[in-house]
Amino acid sequence: MKISHNETIHLGASEDISYIRQKVRKWMVELRFSLVEQTKIVTAASELARNTIEHGGGGRAQLIVLTDNGRTGLQLIFEDNGPGIPDLELALEDGYSTGSGLGLGLSGSKRLVDEFDLKSKPDKGTCITITKWRLN
Amino acid sequence: MDKIPILKLKDLLLVTIQVDMHDRMAHTLQEDLTERVVQDGVKGVLIDISSLEVVDSFIGRMLGNIASATRTLGAETIVVGIRPSVAITIVELGVTLEGVHTALNVDKGMALLQSLIKTSSQEKGT
Numbered sequence A: 001m002k003i004s005h006n007e008t009i010h011l012g013a014s015e016d017i018s019y020i021r022q023k024v025r026k027w028m029v030e031l032r033f034s035l036v037e038q039t040k041i042v043t044a045a046s047e048l049a050r051n052t053i054e055h056g057g058g059g060r061a062q063l064i065v066l067t068d069n070g071r072t073g074l075q076l077i078f079e080d081n082g083p084g085i086p087d088l089e090l091a092l093e094d095g096y097s098t099g100s101g102l103g104l105g106l107s108g109s110k111r112l113v114d115e116f117d118l119k120s121k122p123d124k125g126t127c128i129t130i131t132k133w134r135l136n
Numbered sequence B: 001m002d003k004i005p006i007l008k009l010k011d012l013l014l015v016t017i018q019v020d021m022h023d024r025m026a027h028t029l030q031e032d033l034t035e036r037v038v039q040d041g042v043k044g045v046l047i048d049i050s051s052l053e054v055v056d057s058f059i060g061r062m063l064g065n066i067a068s069a070t071r072t073l074g075a076e077t078i079v080v081g082i083r084p085s086v087a088i089t090i091v092e093l094g095v096t097l098e099g100v101h102t103a104l105n106v107d108k109g110m111a112l113l114q115s116l117i118k119t120s121s122q123e124k125g126t
Helices: A015-030 A035-054 A105-112 B023-040 B057-072 B084-093 B106-123
Strands: A002-011 A059-068 A071-080 A115-121 A125-133 B006-009 B012-016 B044-048 B076-080 B101-103
Touching: A002 A015, A002 A035, A015 A035, A015 A059, A015 A071, A035 A059, A035 A071, A035 A105, A035 A125, A035 B057, A035 B084, A105 A115, A105 A125, A105 B084, B006 B023, B012 B023, B012 B106, B023 B057, B044 B057, B044 B106, B057 B076, B057 B084, B076 B106, B101 B106
Parallel strands: B012 B044, B044 B076, B076 B101
Antiparallel strands: A002 A059, A059 A071, A071 A125, A115 A125, B006 B012
16 A cells, blocks of 8 residues: 555644645545545545544644555544543444534444544544545 | 625525535524524525535534524525535435425525415414
């Protein structure tokens, strides 16, 4: 697997959610993802960026373009140094929410991507990696 | 632009969301719309989101909240112009837009709104 592009975006305020939506959209257009694929990943990015800001107290997102055996993918890594998620299984259930949202952020985002990885440690932070491969 | 303009058209309010809304803007819209429903005494609200490339759970919740709040005040809300790619995505995300009426475009939304207003006034016997 090769990384051909890499950029980090700071996530501190709610305006940064709009910014990452635009950024991810731009990258996906350049990578020639279909409109539905673009919409799914931009939506997932929006959900996860909001989690990072609201629950993680802010953090950063990393955008990575991957090439692997001739296929191209976009990977997004959301990281914060917040309180962490105490019960990962519970957090991935639909409707589970500690904030004011619908509780769809994690479970919903997982359905929108090809690969989803969630790591969290109490008082250390949370790291979520999502990947979408382009359908050729 | 930090505010989304609200237009009054006869007995309804028309909102066209043409920018990528950040969260604060969405909150402001919710407050402004609820306020205007009372001020202008309208029976319906039409929200055109055909320019929105993304509807996440936050926007979904805001649309639901607007619909509930305006209904409480006697006005129906109709969301029009959801893009096909957005429809596919919000279903997978799990956003159901419960309690929100939808229509394909502004024209169809107006027609639906008229019939909803008619039904509700008949129910009330007025």
